[in-house]
Amino acid sequence: EVFFKLKVNMVKKINKNKMWGGRFNADQDKIMIEMNSSVNFDSRFYTEDINASIAHAKMLAKTKIITSKEARKIVVGLNKIKSEFESGKFNLDPLLEDIHMNIESNLQKKIGDVAKKLHTGRSRNDQVATDMRLYIRKECNVMINLICNLQLELSKKALKYYDFIMPGFTHLQVAQPVTLGHHLLAYVEMLERDKSRFQDAIKRINQNPLGAAALAGTTFPIDRNMTTKELGFTEPMANSIDAVSARDFIIEPLSAISILATHLSRFSEEIILWVSDGFNFIELPESLSTGSSIMPQKKNPDIAELVRGKNGRIISALLSILVVMKGLPLAYSKDLQEDKELTFDAIDSIMISLRAINAITKKLKPKKENLLIAAEESYSTATDLADWLVANLNVPFRESHKITGHIVKYCETKKIKLSEMKIDELKKFHKDINNGIYDVLSAKQSVNHKKSFGSTSPLMVNKAAKKWVNKLHNEKK
């Protein structure tokens, strides 16, 4: 950006824009150029812009709007430009506003006046919508892959730790014992829904705006089905005004990104809690930790904190685009150019977050002993005791809840665990209680006895983790 400003300021005389300056006499103010220019960020989708132009040129030839020879020249020129971009040799000119006009103007330099025919029957309005759709579709597919990779790492860990017992929490208070495998698989399920949100968004991203031209369509006999096919879209958009003004194809993936980021942020928060001294549930390797510049003993989970922080940025991008859109009349207004930086920023933020969480998952080491000790704390098997009274003594659940409450209170005053109560002590709370009750009072017994579908018993978690590992391995093939 600094470089860009320098470049504008260095220009002594700014000529009127070469590409659209026909009706202008005056040159542009520097502030006009600075404000208007998007090339320092929209060059990100040069590949998509070139591909869409190639499809457009081929279509113009097939419909005989230009000759095949002309189209061939254009395509050769565009491919040269693509290689220049790829080798870092393409020179972007901020005075040419955006990526579209940079490429078109360069094409003129390369192949001469025939380049001027490329823009027949299209406008930058349908062009930019097409480019962004192609670009976002590509990034959605990258995200889907990254999600798959993360799911696989989580599932492998779930399989490895399927029977590690830990406390499950509600209200961040110890609630009931669960298994670490079960906890990790909860994220795999969330990520599966995230993935399907992107897959679903792609269906709507995949509609072709090209050929809508500025907003009204065109007088040329273009073939929109042909560009649709060439660019891998599913259908041409049926209304030219909608085609150039719609941005829900950005809002939708941004909302999917926001939900995904929120899931990653919750995971991060747990990592931050789990490595803290109060919990001490897991160990993060030094390679994924940071130190303090003043406190020599510190080992901080910055990586997880940054993922949590990026979630804020990502949600802001979604809100920003919604606010940009909410008052916009149809069809195109330049406000729409603001869709880009925030989308790119959200995409960069989610990609690095996915990779960071993947690294954390790969390297975290659970502290089995600490997890078990914590799972035995805080009368975590009280619900099992209450269930036992229901199942074995035919006590109605509300009643057994109350009895168990009294037992917990008693243990609290005596500072003992449920499993440490003598049978005579227990009988004081219900005369029929027998030794069978000792089968359900430990954390291990508690998880082993969970048998409902989707529950935390190691047996079920082992099955679920295996199912996920297989499924994700196959998906990656």
Ligand code: ARG
């Ligand atoms: N750079 C512009 C954008 O990102 C391209 C479209 C320009 N269209 C126009 N009518 N000025 O939206």
